[in-house]
Amino acid sequence: MRAFVYDRPDAVDEAVASVAADPQAAFLAGGTTQLDLMKDGVWTPDRLVDISRLPLRGILVESQQLKVGALTTMEQLAAEPVVAQRLTFVREALLAGATVQLRNMATIGGNLLQRTRCRYFRDPTVAACNRRSPDSGCAAVDGVARMHAVLGVDERCIALHASDVAVPLLAVEASVLVSGPSGQRRIPLSEFWVRADEGPSIENVLGHGDLITEIDVPLLPQGxxxxxxxxxxxxxxxxxxxxxxxxxxxxxxxxxxxxxxxxxxxxxxxxxxxxxxxxxxxxxxxxxxxxxxxxxxxxxxxxxxxxxxxxxxxxxxxxxxxxxxxxxx
Amino acid sequence: MKTTRSTAPAPTAQDEYTVDVFTVVNGAPVQWRVDTRTTLLEALRDSSGLTGTKRGCDQGACGACTVHVDGARVVSCLMLAAQVDGRQVTTVEGLIDEEGRLHPLQEAFVRHDAFQCGFCTPGQLMSAVCLLREGRAGSDAEIREYMSGNLCRCGAYDNIVAAVREAAGGGA
Amino acid sequence: MTATKPDLGTWVGKGIDRVDGPHKVTGTAPYASDVTLPGMVHAVVVTSTVGAGTITKIDTSALLTLPGVRAVFTHENFPRLNPSPDVLFGEAPTAPLQDGRITFHGQEVALVVADTSQEATEAARLIEITYAAEAPLLDPAAGQPEPLPLSPDTSRGDTEAGWAAADVRIGATYRTPENTNNPLGLMGCVAAWDGDHLEIHDTTQGTIALRKTLAAMFGVPESGVRVRVPYLGGGFGAGLNQWPYKLLAAGAARELGRPVKLMLTRPQMFRLVGHRPDTEQQVRLGATRDGTLTMIEHRATVLSSIDFLAVGLITSGTGHLYACPNVATVERTVRLNRRYPTSMRAPGEAEGNWAIETAMDELAYELGMDPLELRLRNLATDLDPASGKPWSSNGVIECCRVGAELFGWSRRDPRPSSMREGDLLLGWGMAAAGFFAYLPMSQARVTVYADGTAAVRSAATDIGTGTYTVITQLAADLLGLHPQQVDCRLGDSDMPASAQSGGSGLASSLSNAVIDAVSHLQGELLTLAGADSPLHGLGPDDVVCRDGALCRRDDPSVRVPIADLLAGQGLVEMSGDGRLRPPDAAAAGMVHAGAYGARFVEVAIDPMIGRLRVRRVVSVTDGGRILNRKLARSQILGATVGGIGQALFEDTLTDPGTGRVANGTFGDYLVAVSADVPDVEVVFVGEPDRYTPSGTKGIGEIGLVGVAAAIGNAVHHATGRRMRDLPITVDQLMM
Missing domain, CATH: 3.30.390.50 (CO dehydrogenase flavoprotein, C-terminal domain)
Known part of the structure; x- marks a missing residue:
């Protein structure tokens, strides 16, 4: 793992400003994807801004929707009774999505941002990876590709987005609230991710310093x-x-x-x-x-x-x- | 060409790459001054000498490094030591009580031969202790599902299930 | 071998708790990875990123300026090593960093040593290596087939005549993929030199073979090398060989004059410590209409690396299980630019059994005969069909009968897809299993003390099978003590030499060495009995130890406390050394039999989504004398889990162009988890084996053999689809 500076700011604004000011800085939340990528040498930030203690944890139940703090863990969201009743498929996807250990660490915001599991992407000794380094090729297309995508892909990249819970969240038309250098905005999940066949090296519409603070999840109507x-x-x-x-x-x-x-x-x-x-x-x-x-x-x-x-x-x-x-x- | 360097390294580790962590491990306050890269697993093993917590993959995929942070089971290889600053950590060394008696699950693991080589065992135990607390020992199928984050290459799963079932009060 | 049969039965066989259990559940059992020595530095292996070629340039100068980095070893500065000696399971695969040649993707090419593992890891990532890459040879068809020393071709009768005489014939090709041993414990070592003395804490399954290798390759006396492995995080064969990492750590430690710790990463575990190599097998079977086998032909090709051959043993059991007059086996290997192969739990038998027992099921369906009935008709239980001599024991028929009864096999409707439960297709399959007998040499020392306690010492390792426990039980019986009065210490090459734990040979080898040691101990104690002693003039086999006293075997009331015997000569302890004394096979007039088994499996398949679950397993084993029922059951349970993994999940994949491991992590290479495993019913049958006094057969591997074929045969029963290639995955089961 490359050496990095560790910061733990107390407020969202401070965290956003800290990352926005440094092109080599990044947010750290649950860490389950990030530390893995750092150990693999795929991702080498110089500064980690630990947001895991920011007050972005918890679930607010409203009549038509849930406001889920971005740092709410998968396990916490799965344990919410309203999720079991009105968003059964979200609960089932959460429970099927990872082990209890990982669910206790992984946040909902981080889950939406998880990187592909493609072993070619995750091995920096593999040169050909359009996702990691634009226009280098795709080793997976000619390689061992069982756990790869078939939709929204082409010969430039077949990386899979492996999230489970993102699938029902997308189906139920959830949206994310983002704080960034230029203020707050709301992005529907249907407009959040970028397909590999639309540009393999860009995974979502977030810019540097953008931070998901909340996920708003409409409840399925009664019946x-x-x-x-x-x-x-x-x-x-x-x-x-x-x-x-x-x-x-x-x-x-x-x-x-x-x-x-x-x-x-x-x-x-x-x-x-x-x-x-x-x-x-x-x-x-x-x-x-x-x-x-x-x-x-x-x-x-x-x-x-x-x-x-x-x-x-x-x-x-x-x-x-x-x-x-x-x-x- | 000899590339061996015999002199001690220059103290290039700058302060900004070092972090002080104040935490409580197995009930006792602990202070670590570590490289920011240090994972919780490494701090426990290398800084505190608590080698009961094992490294099986260092990628969050085997469960051998499972410990409790604020009472919840986590894999310590995917958490920075810095992230447990101010939190409570429990490792397998913390399962025995003040008189040195084994936790009922430890006893059940021995009685049911719920391990062979023993390498995954601390992680299995830490997972199982939480599983009981989480109320997920309702059936063998439930125990199996919620113990599936802990690989056992020796294949002691049936005996682990039996030990957990017994410790949950479900009988042997 | 002692003439008298040992008196076993108070503790031997009992399912006592593992004696090392408390250490393991409290995290206090020390594994190699837990060792820290003063002044210790950390080494990280750098591996090649091409599959074949030579290194043209390694630039390490920049690395040495990084924080904490102490040294970088490459083929340009690593010490030259002597040739590897021939030890059990072969010489070291290759001496590392002796030249710039690359024979596989992921090969050791440099070693970075730093003050901390983080510093070494980061420096290793930054190393720049230039290769003159060549196209790796990866296609078995393009390689040169060669015979395997341990797996010679065999032939009896006339297979072509048997083929001609058959009423029913089947012939098919079967494949098994590369599987990686992947013990949970990462392999590695801590090496420390004191002058010419080397002490290494390692993850080897055999301390003595490693000692010999290190001594020879570093040119130091064997007496000065100490290998310590009190605990081992599993091995499954990955700890049998003298892997280059051990030589790297020892070499670096010697150069730097400091202890060096080198732990492999999980991805490196897929590359540097062996695997079960891929096989392709052709089987032809012929039978008469009544199900009598007229011929068996088994041809296998197994893959090897360029410098290190596979063990093979794919076909070596084929001629011994079934009483068939016409049998031919042919086994070849092909050297490719692939990583080193090794033995993995039930080496050869696990792969060969998949082919033969699937073929037997196919033959049964061709014959319209019950697959169990076909086995019972042909299994060779009295005589070894290859030599014509009687087996020392063979319970394979009993395994089949008992298993069938427990499983309820008679209720099976043989028609494929005939048994259903809602949307699910149920399948019942079975397989017979054998595992070769293997009896390597072991020695042990048994010591009694004046306080009535005793100790057993041997260099053997306990890889989780329970060696500490069963040897403690055996010694307790032999010495007439409670197991708590016996201290068993293993895993140290300074103790009496022993075989490795591997090949299912250690329990038998070591237990017989302990029996021999106790006999010698009794002889030594008798030398202390003076003319006035009631034991004077008796021979070692006329006495037994009981409760701290030496007694007449035929009248235990005639007894002398051992403490008194010792005190008479000013002694505080007395030891007896023993070794395995294998019987002369020819004189014994029998063939040493290995373990046998029968596996019965129920699978449930959801044909719409191809989901398969193993619902039930009955596993019956003839393991000779069972030394500890609880631990023996655990061995079979664990091997069953391994067999489920072999059948359904395990598949180490190689990139077609480069030879790189494509799925070398625990996230990508699947092994069975708890939810994959049903309740397994484990039963032991058979009698103590006649070949050795202890009568035990190794049972660490037999439990895996047959599981995959039983599952595959159950899949055929459920779906009508014949599975010939492992693993059996979702995409093969959608209907």
């Missing part, structure tokens, strides 16, 4: 059901091969309204809008579920190692749609 299905090789403690976050409002055996997010497939957490549109207002029909999945995956870019993900994602979504619509039939 909605939601759930998160994660498919992986191991029974626990593994990133998703594919996952599906589905929230649905049923009217008899009719899908009145629906939100779908897919994980394990995209360079960014993936909202399946085509599938939502195909299913909204239709009767429960597994054939149509599969068609909706196929439509979502139609734009997939695959390499030999990731080809299976197209079919698996369709099946994962179909299964979760069946599960979510079953009980109301």
């Amino acid at each position: 909605w059901r939601s759930g998160y299905l994660k498919v992986r090789d191991r029974a626990s403690y593994e990133f998703a091969l594919t996952s599906a976050a589905v929230a649905v409002q049923m009217d008899g055996d009719m899908i009145a309204d629906i939100r779908i997010g897919l994980g394990g497939v995209g360079s960014v957490p993936w909202r399946a809008r085509e599938a939502e549109e195909m299913l909204r207002g239709t009767h429960v029909d597994p054939v149509r579920f599969e068609q909706a999945g196929r439509a979502t995956m139609a734009s997939a870019f695959t390499v030999p190692g990731t080809a299976f993900k197209v079919d698996l994602a369709v099946r994962t979504l179909s299964r979760q749609l069946i599960t979510m619509t079953e009980a109301t039939r």
Whole structure:
């Protein structure tokens, strides 16, 4: 790990100013991604500004939404009763997302900012990585690529965004509140991440010194059901091969309204809008579920190692749609 | 070409790369003056000599370095020592009581042979102590899920589950 | 070997708690990584970033100006080492930093030494190395096949005639991938010199082989090298070899005149301490309509590194499990620009069994016969089919029968996909298993003290199998003491020499050495019995130790306190040294048998999303005499977990262009976690083996053998899909 200066300011403004003033400075929160990257030598900040004690921890429950402090841990959010009742798929994604040890450390803000697990990205001795160093190529495309993305990618980069909880948060149209050098702004998650095929070296729209302070999560209205299905090789403690976050409002055996997010497939957490549109207002029909999945995956870019993900994602979504619509039939 | 340097290194470690950490480990106040890069795992092992906490991967992926910070289980390899300034840390050395008696989980681990080489054991124990506190020993499946952050390459999982179940009051 | 059968049974076999348990649960058991010595500095290995070629330039001058950095060793300044001696499991793979040649991606190319590990790690990251890179040879088809010394070709009968005579024939290709041993304990050492004396705290499974290697390569007397391994964070074979890192640490410590600590990183554990190498195997089986095997042909290719050959043993069990008159085995290796291979838990047998026991299942389906019935018809239990001589013991049929009964095998509907539970497909599969007998040499010293306590000393290591505990139990029985009165110390090459823990040979080897040592101890004690002693004139086997006294074996009431015997000569202790005295195989008229087993597995598969869960395992093992039921069960449980990992997860991947390990972390290389493992029913059958007095067979590895094939066969039963390549993953199971 490269030597760095450690600061722990007391206020958000101070932290933002401190990072903004130094191009080689960065925020440190839960550290679960950052320390790993620093040890790998992929990320070498000269100054770490520890924000983990800033007053950005806690959950405010309002009638229509949760205001989640960015430093709230995954474990704290999963333990919130309203999340279990009104955002079941968020809770399930949190619990499936990491071990208890990591959930006790990792913050929600940090989770949204997690870097890809691509081993080529994480090994600085691999020269070809467009994400790490622009225009250097992509070793993963010709390499071992099982845990890589198939949506929002092209031959320049197939890095996966491996977050679980970001998938239902995107589906439920959460937004982040950002404090930066030029003040505060709100960014919907749908506009937060940048797809690899839109520029592999840029991961999100935050600028240097921008700090997520809060995540606003709309509650699903009464009468909605939601759930998160994660498919992986191991029974626990593994990133998703594919996952599906589905929230649905049923009217008899009719899908009145629906939100779908897919994980394990995209360079960014993936909202399946085509599938939502195909299913909204239709009767429960597994054939149509599969068609909706196929439509979502139609734009997939695959390499030999990731080809299976197209079919698996369709099946994962179909299964979760069946599960979510079953009980109301 | 001889690149060995026999003279002591110049004191180039500047103060801004050093941090003072005041913390409480196993109930006793501790002060560390360490390189800012020092992880909690390294401070415990190298600065405090508490070598019960093990390094199995240094990447947050095996659980061998699990300790408690303010009562919550964390992996100490992914936390800077500086981050526990002012916090309470508990390691496996802190599980025995004042009279030196083993924690019931330690006893259950021995009785159920819940380890073989023993290297993952401190981390398994620290995880299991929290698991009981978290109320997650309701079933074998629940114990398995919430112990899955601790790899055991010797494969003692069934015996670990039995030990946790017994310590939770569920019988052997 | 002593003529009298030892009197075992008070403590041997009992499931007492691990004697080292309290140390392990309190974090006080010292592993090599826990050792700190005054003046110690830290070394970090730098590894190559090309897969083949030579180093043309290493610029280390900038590194030496970094804080804390004391030295950088490269092939230009590392001491020249003597050739490696031949020790058990082969010589050192290669002497490190002797030239600039690169034979695999991730090879040791430099060593950075600094005051702290952080300083050494950061300096290692900044080192600049220029290579004349060559295209690495990575395609087995492009390599030159060569035989393996430990796995000679075998042949009996006429396999072509057997093929012609068969009513039913199957032939297929099976593959097993590279698996990495990955003990939880990172391997490494602390090396310290005092003049020509070297003391090294290491993670080896064999202290004596390492001592010999270090002494020879550094040109110092073997008597002056001490290897200490009181505790070891697992090994599974990764600790069997004389890996270059040990030589690097010892060399640096000697050059710097300071203790050097060198711990590998987890990614380096995938590159520098061996692995289970990939295999490709072709199996042909022929049988008559009634299920009698007419031929077995087993051809295997296993991958090696350029400088260091794989152990092999893929086909070596094939000719011994089934009574078939026509058997041929052929085993070859190919040297590629790949990292060093080694033995990994159940080396060879785990891979070979996957092919043979899957093929047997295929044959059963071709025959329309129950897979269990096919095994029972052909297993060779009385005579070793290769030599025609009787086995010293063989419980493989009993393993199969007992396992089938416990599992409820008779309720199995043999048709694929016939057993369902809701959306889930259930599959039941089984496999038979054998593991070769291996009896390396060990020595031990048993000492009794005037206070009635006793000690056992040996250089052997306890890698978690329970050697401390079972040897304590054995000594307690032999000396008539409570285990708490016996102190067992291991893991120090200054103690009597011993075999490594590996090859499932140590328990038998060391236990027989202890039996021999006690016999000699009794002989020594008898020399203290004067003419007026009631024991005068008796032989070592006419007496036994009981409760601190030496007694007549046939009349224990005739006894003399050991304290009195010692005091009479002004002694405070007396020792007996012993060693394994292997019987003359020819004279014994039998073939030394290894352990046997049968595995029965239920899987549940969700065919829509390809999700497989192992729901139930019944694992039956013939391990000869079981020294401690609790610890023996743990061995089988743990090996079952390893087998589940082999079947479903473990797959060390190599970048096609460079030979780099593509998934060398615990986040990317999956091993089984708690949630993957069902409750496993472990049963032991069989009798003490006749070959040695202790009657025990090694059981550290047999529990893994057959698990993967039983799972694969269960997958076929559930889905109708035949699994021939490991691991079995989600993408193969979507239906």
